[in-house]
Amino acid sequence: MWCKENIENLEQKLDFNTFLLTVIRLMFPSVCFLIMGFFGFLHSWMNLWAEITRFPDRAFYSDWWNSIEFGSYYRKWNIVVHDWLYYYVYLDFRRFFPICRKYRFLPQLFTFLISAVIHEAIICFALGFFYPILFILFTGPGIILIQNQRKLKSISINFMFWLEMYIGTS
Numbered sequence: 001m002w003c004k005e006n007i008e009n010l011e012q013k014l015d016f017n018t019f020l021l022t023v024i025r026l027m028f029p030s031v032c033f034l035i036m037g038f039f040g041f042l043h044s045w046m047n048l049w050a051e052i053t054r055f056p057d058r059a060f061y062s063d064w065w066n067s068i069e070f071g072s073y074y075r076k077w078n079i080v081v082h083d084w085l086y087y088y089v090y091l092d093f094r095r096f097f098p099i100c101r102k103y104r105f106l107p108q109l110f111t112f113l114i115s116a117v118i119h120e121a122i123i124c125f126a127l128g129f130f131y132p133i134l135f136i137l138f139t140g141p142g143i144i145l146i147q148n149q150r151k152l153k154s155i156s157i158n159f160m161f162w163l164e165m166y167i168g169t170s
Contacts, residue, residue, distance in 0.1 A: 027166045042078060070164075081115070089114050 038061070046060045062076035075082050093107040094100045100107045116135040124130050 031166055038077075046080075085111050085115055 042061050047058060049055070050058050050060075059079055061079055064073055064076035067073035067076060090107050090111045093110050097106070120130070120132055120135045
């Protein structure tokens, strides 16, 4: 209810200060949802089904909380989806289209586009309405931020990554 009131406030008065205040107010609930979704689905639900089916490989995620760049976050957050996209979309796109062997950007863009469409379809069916936020985030800032990966590894970069994650989820 609190999130809905903040978003309605933003719809009534749209200026930069109201937008910034709304994003700051939505940071905590959105990050809590992100962590609970991770624990509920990727940790508990998938491990439960792995236990029931006696699936031996339990590597559904890696240490995504130590990521300092979006590329490593995307690879570590959900290994099952990442591996599927890598082997069946990215590598196949590079193999079947010769121009993509030269330009790494094209298969990455196509992979992000496919991932965004699939994620949006899941959210659309679950919520009952179309809200293209993941499509915009994956194909817009997602592909731009993965192209500009940082080589420095420090605490300040990790802090900036998490600040961007907080703002992005809210």
